[in-house]
Amino acid sequence: MKAFLCTIPPSTLLLDKRSYYADAVKTELELEIFTPCDIMNPVLKLQNQYATGFNYMYLPTWGKYYFLDDATILNGEFCSMPARMDVLTSNADEIKNLHVRVVRYETQKDKFLYDHRLPKSSKIFTQNFEFSSTPFTYTESVLDTKIPHYIMSVIGGDGTS
Amino acid sequence: MITDQLYTTQFSDTNAKCTATIPNIPIETETFTQAYWLGWISNDNLPDAFKVGTFELVSGDEPAVKFTDITDYSKNRDFTYFTTVDGSGGYLTTFSAAPTFYDTVSTPPVWVAGGTNARLVNDMLYQSTGYGYISLTFFFPAVGALTGGTQTVQINIKNFIDFLQTQTYEITLTIGGDSFRINGQDFDENGVIWVEQNGTTRPVFIAQYEFIPMNSVLPGSRYIALYPAVHTGYTYNDSDFDSVSCTRRSLGYADFLRIRGDTLAVSYVRNDNIYPVYADNTPKNLFGLNTVIKISDLATVTTEPYIQDGVCVSYSYGSGGSPFFYNFYKIFRPADIYRHASLLRWCIGTNATGYVEYGIYYPLVDLITNEFKCALITGAESHVKPRIPAWMKYDLSESTYTEDDKPLPEPPDIDSDGDDITPYDFVNTPLAAANNFITLYAMNADFLTNFGEKMWAALGDPNFWAMVGTVFLNDCSINPADMMKYIIFLRYYPIDLSAFGTLANGIYFGRATVPIVPDVGVSYPYRINRNIVQLTGGTLTIPRYYGDFRDYEPCTDITLYIPYCGAVKLCPAEVTGKTLELTYYLDLQTGALKAIVRLYSDTTYIVASVAGTCGASIQVSANNNIEFLQRIATVSMGAASGVSSGLNAGGEIGEVAAGFGGVLGAVGSAASVGLGAGIGAAIGGVGALAGLPPVAVHASGNTTGFANLAGSLKAYVTIQYQKYVVPKNYGHTTGYAVQFDDDIKNLSGYVLCENVDTTGLTCSEDERTAIKQLLERGIYV
Numbered sequence: 001m002k003a004f005l006c007t008i009p010p011s012t013l014l015l016d017k018r019s020y021y022a023d024a025v026k027t028e029l030e031l032e033i034f035t036p037c038d039i040m041n042p043v044l045k046l047q048n049q050y051a052t053g054f055n056y057m058y059l060p061t062w063g064k065y066y067f068l069d070d071a072t073i074l075n076g077e078f079c080s081m082p083a084r085m086d087v088l089t090s091n092a093d094e095i096k097n098l099h100v101r102v103v104r105y106e107t108q109k110d111k112f113l114y115d116h117r118l119p120k121s122s123k124i125f126t127q128n129f130e131f132s133s134t135p136f137t138y139t140e141s142v143l144d145t146k147i148p149h150y151i152m153s154v155i156g157g158d159g160t161s
Numbered sequence: 162m163i164t165d166q167l168y169t170t171q172f173s174d175t176n177a178k179c180t181a182t183i184p185n186i187p188i189e190t191e192t193f194t195q196a197y198w199l200g201w202i203s204n205d206n207l208p209d210a211f212k213v214g215t216f217e218l219v220s221g222d223e224p225a226v227k228f229t230d231i232t233d234y235s236k237n238r239d240f241t242y243f244t245t246v247d248g249s250g251g252y253l254t255t256f257s258a259a260p261t262f263y264d265t266v267s268t269p270p271v272w273v274a275g276g277t278n279a280r281l282v283n284d285m286l287y288q289s290t291g292y293g294y295i296s297l298t299f300f301f302p303a304v305g306a307l308t309g310g311t312q313t314v315q316i317n318i319k320n321f322i323d324f325l326q327t328q329t330y331e332i333t334l335t336i337g338g339d340s341f342r343i344n345g346q347d348f349d350e351n352g353v354i355w356v357e358q359n360g361t362t363r364p365v366f367i368a369q370y371e372f373i374p375m376n377s378v379l380p381g382s383r384y385i386a387l388y389p390a391v392h393t394g395y396t397y398n399d400s401d402f403d404s405v406s407c408t409r410r411s412l413g414y415a416d417f418l419r420i421r422g423d424t425l426a427v428s429y430v431r432n433d434n435i436y437p438v439y440a441d442n443t444p445k446n447l448f449g450l451n452t453v454i455k456i457s458d459l460a461t462v463t464t465e466p467y468i469q470d471g472v473c474v475s476y477s478y479g480s481g482g483s484p485f486f487y488n489f490y491k492i493f494r495p496a497d498i499y500r501h502a503s504l505l506r507w508c509i510g511t512n513a514t515g516y517v518e519y520g521i522y523y524p525l526v527d528l529i530t531n532e533f534k535c536a537l538i539t540g541a542e543s544h545v546k547p548r549i550p551a552w553m554k555y556d557l558s559e560s561t562y563t564e565d566d567k568p569l570p571e572p573p574d575i576d577s578d579g580d581d582i583t584p585y586d587f588v589n590t591p592l593a594a595a596n597n598f599i600t601l602y603a604m605n606a607d608f609l610t611n612f613g614e615k616m617w618a619a620l621g622d623p624n625f626w627a628m629v630g631t632v633f634l635n636d637c638s639i640n641p642a643d644m645m646k647y648i649i650f651l652r653y654y655p656i657d658l659s660a661f662g663t664l665a666n667g668i669y670f671g672r673a674t675v676p677i678v679p680d681v682g683v684s685y686p687y688r689i690n691r692n693i694v695q696l697t698g699g700t701l702t703i704p705r706y707y708g709d710f711r712d713y714e715p716c717t718d719i720t721l722y723i724p725y726c727g728a729v730k731l732c733p734a735e736v737t738g739k740t741l742e743l744t745y746y747l748d749l750q751t752g753a754l755k756a757i758v759r760l761y762s763d764t765t766y767i768v769a770s771v772a773g774t775c776g777a778s779i780q781v782s783a784n785n786n787i788e789f790l791q792r793i794a795t796v797s798m799g800a801a802s803g804v805s806s807g808l809n810a811g812g813e814i815g816e817v818a819a820g821f822g823g824v825l826g827a828v829g830s831a832a833s834v835g836l837g838a839g840i841g842a843a844i845g846g847v848g849a850l851a852g853l854p855p856v857a858v859h860a861s862g863n864t865t866g867f868a869n870l871a872g873s874l875k876a877y878v879t880i881q882y883q884k885y886v887v888p889k890n891y892g893h894t895t896g897y898a899v900q901f902d903d904d905i906k907n908l909s910g911y912v913l914c915e916n917v918d919t920t921g922l923t924c925s926e927d928e929r930t931a932i933k934q935l936l937e938r939g940i941y942v
Contacts, residue, residue: 010941011941013935013939013940013941014940014941015905015940015941015942016942039925040925040927040928040931085928085931087924087928087931087932087935088932088935088940090924090928091922091923091924091928091932094921094922094923094924095905095922095932095936096904096905096906096942097904097905097906097921098904098905098917098918098919098921098922098936099902099903099904099905099918100902100903100904100905100912100914100917100918100936101900101901101902101914101915101916102899102900102901102902102903102908102912102913102914102915103898103899103900103913103914103915104895104896104897104898104899104911104912104913104939105892105896105897105899105901105908105910105911105912105913106892106893106896106897106909106910106911106912107892107897107910108892108897108899109897109899109900109901110898110899110900111708111709111710112709112710112713113710113898113899113900114710114713114716114898115710115897115898116898117895117898118711118885118887118891119885119886119887119888120716120883120884120885120886121883121884121885121886123884124881124882124883124884125881125882125884126879126880126881126882127706127879127880127882128877128878128879128880129701129702129703129704129877129878129880130701130875130876130877131698131699131700131701131741131743131875131876131877131878132699132700132701133697133698133699133875134698134699134724134874134875134876135656135657135696135697135698135745136655136656136724136725136775136874136875137655137656137657137874145605145606145607145610146605146607146684147605147657147659148603148604148605148608148657148658148659148684148686148687149603149605149606149653149654149655149656149657149658150603150604150605150606150609150651150652150653150654150658150779151601151602151603151650151651151652151653151654151658151689151749151750151776152601152602152603152604152648152650152651152668152686152781153599153600153601153602153648153649153650153651153652153750154599154600154602154647154648154649154668154669154670155598155599155646155647155648155649155669155670156598156599156600156669156670
């Protein structure tokens with residue numbers, strides 16, 4: 001089966017790696033796949049000279065992209081190399097058309113949306129803010145015997161309101 | 162949306178509803194110790210729109226209206242500014258203080274011999290008080306007659322700034338003959354300044370630098386803070402001007418750019434809140450005897466002091482009825498509004514000889530709202546169509562300001578009377594039915610001491626007791642022995658009670674009015690005419706710290722401490738960013754205190770209502786001198802001669818005793834018969850009283866602890882913020898919390914989805930499952 005092996009830099013979580021693949025130096029091989037074969041996780045039979053130096057592969061037969069894992073040397077000539085389908089890139093065009101509900105995103109959309117994942121320190125800090133004035137004058141007036149602070153209530157009145 | 166309208170027409174309806182706001186603008190927060198020109202408008206914090214492009218001169222094709230917009234407006238402005246030489250000498254530089262919301266920059270006017278823009282670099286920064294922008298004035302020497310057609314100059318802001326940083330004066334513009342001012346808001350959406358002028362090409366100097374503090378900004382103008390700088394302090398010393406220091410709070414306390422327009426009932430144009438008191442509007446001398454400029458009741462301010470509350474006062478003044486001067490001055494906090502004429506005096510200066518024709522005050526929010534509306538209303542009611550800088554447009558489109566931050570909706574108006582909360586005006590309710598059953602008197606410590614002395618000292622003040630006896634018995638047939646029984650309580654309150662009553666020259670004891678005559682230097686008591694008094698506890702604006710969800714629960718706790726009432730938790734969502742108004746209601750009879758915290762913008766919105774107790778009860782007591790003397794007489798009654806001699810020897814006291822004798826005789830008590838003479842003898846022999854039976858003491862009221870009066874006298878709010886550690890690249894690695902839906906093709910960067918529906922994928926089920934898992938764990942688009 002024809003395969004194009006290469007090395008690409010982006011994260012495995014990048015949705016569409018095809019541009020990186022396109023820019024990469026690719027090695028075209030006719031390789032054998034061990035059977036029975038799981039399309040999602042095929043195991044390649046490669047000559048030992050290809051055991052290292054690749055992390056990505058495109059199989060035109062299936063039209064799928066694969067991540068390549070570490071190879072296992074089988075004998076003096078061949079090695080086996082497990083591959084995992086890159087389901088994102090392999091289906092990138094369709095995925096891009098998915099309408100999704102996003103709950104975490106690269107850029108902040110609403111600063112007032114509570115974010116439970118923001119790392120919280122065990123520390124707190126406080127700030128005090130005083131009101132602009134107060135009617136209470138106890139401290140200042142203790143020594144001021146001229147300010148009427150006392151209320152005396154007595155029985156009686158003069159008949160007026 | 163108004164933003165769309167602004168983008169397309171650059172002009173909005175006056176009362177259009179804003180549905181977005183101006184988000185934060187990048188700011189420098191470092192403390193400058195060595196300043197440099199435009200240090201806080203660097204390329205680093207410039208939006209991209211300002212970084213691209215090259216300097217170019219374009220002749221011609223711009224419509225003249227752009228010129229009109231800028232210069233017609235600018236030339237009518239009268240900002241304080243300073244001027245420096247254009248390289249050939251002749252100008253001096255002066256500075257004026259640029260106060261901010263909170264701070265007063267103590268700066269004497271300084272004159273610096275001009276000639277070096279390097280000096281101005283520092284000066285400018287010194288002037289940058291955190292709010293405002295830098296404006297430049299081009300000085301164009303007029304040489305000969307101007308000829309030629311209209312020409313237009315584009316200046317890319319990057320090059321413009323670069324130009325400034327080179328401190329090179331000369332710039333060749335196809336302008337001539339006049340002086341023009343530009344500022345950051347004159348840059349259009351492409352970062353271009355449009356200036357055009359009839360004239361020939363000639364060298365032009367940047368001759369005038371102008372820092373326009375925010376408090377000089379005309380509401381509704383295009384002038385808004387371009388890049389607010391935050392300084393924690395700045396001091397500059399050299400041989401040319403004195404030390405300058407300023408201390409200011411961080412921008413977080415005055416982040417007025419967050420103000421929403423659509424929450425505001427904007428008092429937009431020339432309202433009547435400042436007016437001459439003269440109905441004929443005849444100009445009056447401002448600072449003469451007739452100077453009365455009033456700002457009407459603060460309650461007429463209907464706008465929401467959302468983050469910061471303040472006003473900007475504008476006015477015109479002049480002489481001969483032709484105002485020639487508009488100005489817009491200091492932003493005041495609400496309390497300052499009451500400063501009335503002094504406020505305008507501050508604006509104009511104490512040496513002003515003109516008069517204020519009219520004044521306008523704008524709540525600060527108007528500044529922003531009007532700014533956002535981008536409609537300028539000047540004294541001539543002319544409108545100016547401003548341009549929206551590209552960076553603002555960008556920010557608006559990215560605005561994350563949501564409905565969440567609006568004030569809570571008002572409660573439904575159930576009976577459609579416009580106000581479902583009709584507070585009972587109990588404050589001004591007089592003692593009413595109880596008025597003639599009890600009477601409250603407010604008195605100071607001197608009076609109480611004096612009063613007590615009259616009753617207690619030795620045998621008391623004989624004149625006082627004689628008077629008591631006379632009044633009680635003669636006027637009212639009340640046994641003076643019961644005098645103290647008429648006192649219900651005596652309480653101390655930590656407030657000045659004089660404002661709640663009128664001076665009284667007597668105290669009612671039952672039907673008797675005892676004309677208390679305090680000793681010299683002791684004031685009379687006040688008769689209190691109400692049960693409940695209303696006390697103002699001031700206002701407080703609850704600031705944001707983070708400016709995001711962390712300012713709210715569960716990340717932030719806000720506790721309000723109210724003197725004598727204790728602490729109460731406030732809901733951050735209710736109060737953050739709002740101004741609170743605290744009012745106390747004190748029941749003078751019981752000491753019951755109710756503290757009510759309302760939104761300043763809507764006094765029917767009660768945020769908290771807390772009850773407490775204020776004051777301390779003091780037990781009052783007095784021995785019944787009548788009874789006291791009566792007992793003495795009883796002991797001494799054995800010898801009539803003693804009575805007689807006592808009377809003779811008693812002197813002054815004997816006279817008093819005679820008075821009591823009359824009193825007691827009138828009472829008709831058997832024990833008091835003939836007492837008048839006996840008292841004198843008794844007093845004469847007072848040393849023999851040890852064997853007397855105990856004298857009854859009448860007491861009133863009770864005692865509560867004064868310790869309850871301890872604590873802060875001012876209400877305050879303690880805001881407890883949770884600390885967070887925001888990792889670098891948080892958005893890229895973890896992602897910000899969001900809630901929206903979209904096609905993945907419209908997204909970029911880190912994306913984490915929820916409950917992904919893979920319908921439509923034509924791949925195998927295993928692949929669909931894997932894709933769903935990946936999307937729900939997070940991928941990069």
